[in-house]
Amino acid sequence: AAGVIQSPRHLIKEKRETATLKCYPIPRHDTVYWYQQGPGQDPQFLISFYEKMQSDKGSIPDRFSAQQFSDYHSELNMSSLELGDSALYFCASSSAGVSYEQYFGPGTRLTVT
Amino acid sequence: AQTVTQSQPEMSVQEAETVTLSCTYDTSESDYYLFWYKQPPSRQMILVIRQEAYKQQNATENRFSVNFQKAAKSFSLKISDSQLGDAAMYFCAYRNAYSGAGSYQLTFGKGTKLSVIP
Numbered sequence: 001a002a003g004v005i006q007s008p009r010h011l012i013k014e015k016r017e018t019a020t021l022k023c024y025p026i027p028r029h030d031t032v033y034w035y036q037q038g039p040g041q042d043p044q045f046l047i048s049f050y051e052k053m054q055s056d057k058g059s060i061p062d063r064f065s066a067q068q069f070s071d072y073h074s075e076l077n078m079s080s081l082e083l084g085d086s087a088l089y090f091c092a093s094s095s096a097g098v099s100y101e102q103y104f105g106p107g108t109r110l111t112v113t
Numbered sequence: 114a115q116t117v118t119q120s121q122p123e124m125s126v127q128e129a130e131t132v133t134l135s136c137t138y139d140t141s142e143s144d145y146y147l148f149w150y151k152q153p154p155s156r157q158m159i160l161v162i163r164q165e166a167y168k169q170q171n172a173t174e175n176r177f178s179v180n181f182q183k184a185a186k187s188f189s190l191k192i193s194d195s196q197l198g199d200a201a202m203y204f205c206a207y208r209n210a211y212s213g214a215g216s217y218q219l220t221f222g223k224g225t226k227l228s229v230i231p
Contacts, residue, residue: 033218042204043158045218056218088156094217100146100208102219104158 002026004093004105012111013081021076021108025093031055032074033102034066035090043090049074081112115140117207119222126195127230133180134190134225136205144210147181147188148219153201161203164188166210192227200229 005024013019025032031050035043045058049068060066063081068074078085088109092102116139126132138147149161164172164181172179176196180189192199205222 031217035219037156042221042223043219045220048218058218090158092158092219100210100217101148101160101163102208103160104150106155106157109156 004091004103006089006091006105006108008108009106010109010111012113014113015081015083017081017112019078019081019110021078021089021091021110023074023076023091023093023105025072025074025091026095026103029093029095029103030072031094032068032072033092033094034060034074034076035092037088037090037107038084039087041087046076078110083112086110086112115142115145115207115209115220117205117220117222119205119225121225122223123226123228125228125230126192126199128195128197130195131191131193132195132227134192134203134205134227136188136190136222138186138188138205138207140186140207140209142209146208146210147179148206148208149177149179149188149190150204150206150221151199151201152204152224153198158204162190195229197229197231200227202226 033048034046037043046060048056052068066076088107090107092104145166147164151159162174176193202224206219
């Protein structure tokens with residue numbers, strides 16, 4: 001079965017640079033969630049999209065923005081990167097009309113130096 | 114806001130034995146979902162088991178079962194016949210049933226690191 005795809009899997013950036021993370025949900029899933037997991041931490045919700053509209057916002061810094069495109073893939077844009085942004089970024093998808101389960105991608109490991 | 118508490122940062126179990134991981138949560142909602150996720154060293158988040166709050170029957174998935182006590186707001190995970198591959202971080206998670214009550218986001222506990230001793 002198809003799973004959630006995230007790219008890139010690893011990313012190394014310097015402070016003050018910009019990063020773009022991509023997420024391709026499971027086919028026919030209409031909802032995408034972004035989570036940030038710092039070292040030794042639990043995942044923290046950042047933002048979600050349903051049918052290409054932002055549906056909820058969590059603890060996402062103003063330096064971050066995201067969107068969901070017409071093909072349902074989503075991108076998380078991160079600017080003015082800080083050392084504290086180093087984390088594992090997960091994308092999860094679900095089908096709002098069918099399932100309440102969120103299926104996670106493998107994550108993008110971002111390292112800011 | 115909902116909170117999820119896992120009071121056991123680390124646990125260990127002998128291979129083939131049974132272990133129970135604890136989770137408590139706080140919510141004012143009457144309908145919601147609870148999940149256990151497994152995160153092995155690969156860091157992939159894998160759904161282990163889910164429970165709908167309106168169901169009284171405890172969920173079971175092969176060697177994994179839960180003890181859901183709604184009144185006590187407790188949701189423990191029992192792993193039977195533990196295997197080396199069960200070694201991982203386990204996260205308990207909560208989700209509202211209705212978006213009008215807040216969001217469909219998952220709220221996680223801090224996790225329990227499970228070691229399996231051969």
